[in-house]
Amino acid sequence: MTVMNMIQALNSAHDVMMERDKRVVALGEDVGYFGGVFRVTEGLQRKYGASRAFDTPISENGIVAAAIGMAAYGLRPVAEIQFADYIYPAFDQLVSEAARVRYRTASEWSLPLTIRSPYGGGIFGGQTHSQSPEALFAHVAGLKTVIPSNPYDAKGLLIAAIEDDDPVLFFEPKRIYNGPFDGFFDRPVTPWAKHPQAEVPDGHYTVPIGKAAVVREGGDLTILAYGTMVHVVLATVAAEGVDAEVIDLRTILPVDIETIEASVRKTGRCVVVHEATRTGGFGAELSALVQERCFYHLEAPVQRATGFDTPYPHSLEWAYFPGPVRIGTAIRKALED
Amino acid sequence: MNDQPERPNRPALSLHVPEPEARPGDEADFSHLDIPPAGSVRRPDPHAPARETHDLVFTLVRVLDEEGKAVGPWDPKLDPETLRRILRDMMLVRVYDDRMYRAQRQGKTSFYMKSTGEEAVAVAATHALDRDDMTFPTYRQQGILIARDYPLVQMMCQVYSNRGDPIKGRQLPIMYASKDHGFFTISGNLATQYPQAVGWAMASAISGDSRIASAYIGDGSTAEGDFHAACTFAAVYRAPVILNIVNNQWAISSFSGIAGAELTTFAARAVGYGIAGLRVDGNDALAVYAATRWAADRTRANLGPTLIELFTYRVEGHSTSDDPSVYRPQDAASKWPLGDPIRRLKQHLLALGEWDEERQAALETELGETVRAAQKQAEKQGTLVTSTIDFPQDVRTMFEDVFAEMPWHLKEQQAQMVAELAAKRK
Numbered sequence: 110m111t112v113m114n115m116i117q118a119l120n121s122a123h124d125v126m127m128e129r130d131k132r133v134v135a136l137g138e139d140v141g142y143f144g145g146v147f148r149v150t151e152g153l154q155r156k157y158g159a160s161r162a163f164d165t166p167i168s169e170n171g172i173v174a175a176a177i178g179m180a181a182y183g184l185r186p187v188a189e190i191q192f193a194d195y196i197y198p199a200f201d202q203l204v205s206e207a208a209r210v211r212y213r214t215a216s217e218w219s220l221p222l223t224i225r226s227p228y229g230g231g232i233f234g235g236q237t238h239s240q241s242p243e244a245l246f247a248h249v250a251g252l253k254t255v256i257p258s259n260p261y262d263a264k265g266l267l268i269a270a271i272e273d274d275d276p277v278l279f280f281e282p283k284r285i286y287n288g289p290f291d292g293f294f295d296r297p298v299t300p301w302a303k304h305p306q307a308e309v310p311d312g313h314y315t316v317p318i319g320k321a322a323v324v325r326e327g328g329d330l331t332i333l334a335y336g337t338m339v340h341v342v343l344a345t346v347a348a349e350g351v352d353a354e355v356i357d358l359r360t361i362l363p364v365d366i367e368t369i370e371a372s373v374r375k376t377g378r379c380v381v382v383h384e385a386t387r388t389g390g391f392g393a394e395l396s397a398l399v400q401e402r403c404f405y406h407l408e409a410p411v412q413r414a415t416g417f418d419t420p421y422p423h424s425l426e427w428a429y430f431p432g433p434v435r436i437g438t439a440i441r442k443a444l445e446d
Numbered sequence: 447m448n449d450q451p452e453r454p455n456r457p458a459l460s461l462h463v464p465e466p467e468a469r470p471g472d473e474a475d476f477s478h479l480d481i482p483p484a485g486s487v488r489r490p491d492p493h494a495p496a497r498e499t500h501d502l503v504f505t506l507v508r509v510l511d512e513e514g515k516a517v518g519p520w521d522p523k524l525d526p527e528t529l530r531r532i533l534r535d536m537m538l539v540r541v542y543d544d545r546m547y548r549a550q551r552q553g554k555t556s557f558y559m560k561s562t563g564e565e566a567v568a569v570a571a572t573h574a575l576d577r578d579d580m581t582f583p584t585y586r587q588q589g590i591l592i593a594r595d596y597p598l599v600q601m602m603c604q605v606y607s608n609r610g611d612p613i614k615g616r617q618l619p620i621m622y623a624s625k626d627h628g629f630f631t632i633s634g635n636l637a638t639q640y641p642q643a644v645g646w647a648m649a650s651a652i653s654g655d656s657r658i659a660s661a662y663i664g665d666g667s668t669a670e671g672d673f674h675a676a677c678t679f680a681a682v683y684r685a686p687v688i689l690n691i692v693n694n695q696w697a698i699s700s701f702s703g704i705a706g707a708e709l710t711t712f713a714a715r716a717v718g719y720g721i722a723g724l725r726v727d728g729n730d731a732l733a734v735y736a737a738t739r740w741a742a743d744r745t746r747a748n749l750g751p752t753l754i755e756l757f758t759y760r761v762e763g764h765s766t767s768d769d770p771s772v773y774r775p776q777d778a779a780s781k782w783p784l785g786d787p788i789r790r791l792k793q794h795l796l797a798l799g800e801w802d803e804e805r806q807a808a809l810e811t812e813l814g815e816t817v818r819a820a821q822k823q824a825e826k827q828g829t830l831v832t833s834t835i836d837f838p839q840d841v842r843t844m845f846e847d848v849f850a851e852m853p854w855h856l857k858e859q860q861a862q863m864v865a866e867l868a869a870k871r872k
């Protein structure tokens with residue numbers, strides 16, 4: 110066990126897998142010599158050589174397409190898209206190709222590839238370093254989407270993604286790379302070292318894709334969240350003094366419906382939280398699922414606390430970000446109705 | 447891995463991954479560069495067929511020699527007034543960059559990007575265009591705005607995302623936009639502006655206009671598909687556009703070899719598209735001016751686009767978030783053989799007898815004061831606020847400009863946000 114922040118845990122996942130399996134290669138913009146702009150791939154080129162950890166040209170569609178080709182050969186590429194905001198040039202390769210190769214070849218080919226990308230706001234990155242595009246990919250048939258919220262899960266989920274035989278999009282909440290930011294932007298962030306989930310095994314382990322975690326048990330209501338928002342929700346729940354059950358989805362698709370259903374049947378109330386824009390966000394899907402499956406257990410409408418439906422602003426970030434006030438309001442509404 | 451069949455008679459393949467000549471700890475080495483003497487490169491007629499430029503994509507158009515004399519057929523023969531203006535603008539860009547960089551370090555804003563060493567590619571090129579020609583820049587051509595007299599205070603207000611910011615704090619610092627100055631809104635997403643410039647130019651042609659467009663892209667960003675869309679559209683429709691590639695040899699930590707520069711030049715891309723191409727010393731303001739004017743004359747005559755590689759060097763880090771000492775030799779910038787664009791133009795003016803050290807010193811003082819005064823003005827309108835909700839803008843503006851008319855859901859969200867802030871203030 111070593112205390113790691115999320116970057117170190119992700120780096121360790123690469124290291125463990127590249128050591129064990131020579132089919133695993135890491136690629137992306139600034140990923141090789143430099144080790145990535147967030148240093149997630151630091152040291153890999155030195156250890157495994159330039160043909161297994163390398164810089165790519167600045168072409169996101171090239172990166173994903175090349176990863177598809179490598180996966181078709183039989184490698185297990187782990188490709189970094191430097192920011193999720195820059196994934197759009199690769200949209201066609203992801204949606205029309207990566208997602209469908211298994212289906213259109215009746216499983217003659219599968220694509221064991223992982224696309225990692227830092228996402229989310231809270232860093233004053235403006236509209237091109239802040240977005241949360243997970244719903245766009247969850248909408249596509251054939252892509253798995255994973256979002257960890259702490260170092261332990263980050264490493265275990267990334268290893269699971271690399272070992273998965275299908276394409277996995279792995280979005281990393283960059284706001285909590287170095288510490289579990291809780292949405293109280295005027296308070297210092299406690300470092301990961303103080304967090305139990307920063308104790309990370311040095312070797313190989315997995316956290317299964319498709320399994321949520323109940324990070325706080327409670328009886329008043331169920332709150333569904335993932336990524337940075339898990340920590341914001343926990344801090345809000347503490348501040349509001351409510352006995353909420355907080356579920357960290359960890360995987361967006363396939364979502365762990367059993368854990369969600371069991372919790373909402375117990376509490377009868379549900380709030381869904383994400384940073385991404387509201388309309389057509391993954392919260393809409395979660396809300397629909399809860400309504401379809403738990404309708405007769407619900408005592409109030411499902412509430413959503415999300416980002417607003419504007420491009421991500423620069424200077425007004427703390428008015429945009431779904432922080433404790435927005436989440437607290439949603440919680441109170443879910444409890445009052 | 448697929449089970450590899452036995453292939454006893456075939457050699458094992460291996461992957462080539464480009465590496466720069468030198469890394470930290472090594473001495474910077476530019477000896478591999480083939481730099482022709484100033485004045486040695488042929489200047490075709492701007493109306494010549496594109497293929498007559500295709501040997502020029504492998505050389506370097508240079509005008510200023512080691513002594514600061516303007517030599518050869520590309521000398522634009524500018525009057526001293528224009529030369530002094532270009533010098534002044536380049537110096538102003540540098541002072542401005544230093545000042546804003548420092549402001550970021552002082553916590554007054556989130557981010558900054560300098561263009562140190564690359565001032566000529568924006569400033570000299572802009573002076574070679576007409577004032578109403580349109581530009582589609584990257585984040586490193588603040589020199590265009592300065593050359594077009596955009597108010598410094600307003601530039602700073604954008605960097606500070608404050609009350610005076612014309613784009614209401616919506617974008618990261620340096621992502622300016624100004625229709626009046628023919629400066630298209632900067633996108634954080636690389637390369638997108640390149641084919642947009644071609645579209646603007648096509649529109650000018652469709653409309654029987656006489657204005658042309660000038661687009662910029664970095665060496666690294668030429669790898670994006672948008673670069674190739676731009677070149678194809680520009681070639682097919684012979685769009686009135688100048689396609690500039692600023693080859694400053696680095697893309698954050700990746701050297702230009704990762705963008706394909708090991709095997710050929712960026713200018714050579716022109717050959718494949720059948721369009722005119724030039725490769726230019728980007729630290730030679732006169733060469734930049736002359737090449738831009740050549741391409742502008744050509745395209746105004748409906749003869750289509752020119753791809754211009756401006757060969758320069760990114761002297762500083764990529765941005766305030768970058769530390770280049772971990773991926774390239776520390777002495778690289780000082781060893782760069784094409785020198786500094788400001789120093790070279792100053793030397794030229796001195797050689798002409800149109801400038802002297804006193805005027806240089808006076809100009810430096812004046813620009814320093816101008817920038818300091820502008821900064822004071824700008825800061826009166828606030829700096830970026832990151833740890834309070836005392837926002838410089840009226841928060842309601844967040845929901846404006848998403849659409850021309852605000853739909854119901856945005857009105858609701860706007861009201862929700864106002865209520866939230868009231869709750870936070872309590």
Ligand SMILES: Cc1ncc(C[n+]2csc(CCOP(=O)(O)OP(=O)(O)O)c2C)c(N)n1
Pocket residue numbers: 138167169191195198584586634635636663664665666667668692694696697698760764
């Ligand atoms: C589509 C996209 N991918 C990646 C990035 C991240 N990024 C920002 S600048 C940059 C390097 C660009 O290098 P270059 O084109 O050479 O321009 P320079 O910074 O040298 O002026 C990268 C990779 C981005 N902004 N947009």
Ligand SMILES: [Mg+2]
Pocket residue numbers: 664665666692693694695696697698760
């Ligand atoms: Mg560059």
